[in-house]
Amino acid sequence: AFKQKQKLDCKARFLIYQCVNSKIFNKISKASTSKEAWEILMKTYGDGEKNKKVKLQTLRRQYELLCMEEKESVSDYFDRIQEL
Numbered sequence: 001a002f003k004q005k006q007k008l009d010c011k012a013r014f015l016i017y018q019c020v021n022s023k024i025f026n027k028i029s030k031a032s033t034s035k036e037a038w039e040i041l042m043k044t045y046g047d048g049e050k051n052k053k054v055k056l057q058t059l060r061r062q063y064e065l066l067c068m069e070e071k072e073s074v075s076d077y078f079d080r081i082q083e084l
Helices: 001-017 024-028 034-047 048-064 074-083
Strands: none
Touching: 001 024, 001 034, 024 034
16 A cells, blocks of 8 residues: 555656746655655745736736737737737
């Protein structure tokens, strides 16, 4: 049973490591269990809902301020819209 739990924990850590970039990996690589790695991620990035709301507010404001400039081509304007 203990070996099975260890094996599952190693798999979970491996999957977590595969989903993060190198900067985040450096933060969580010292964790000895998948739970520790997850807790580090939660402390770093906190509540996902709050982050989503802030990002949506930012995008909404950028959209409201988006106007085509006088000397800007339609193509350039379209590119700026796509970047949002």
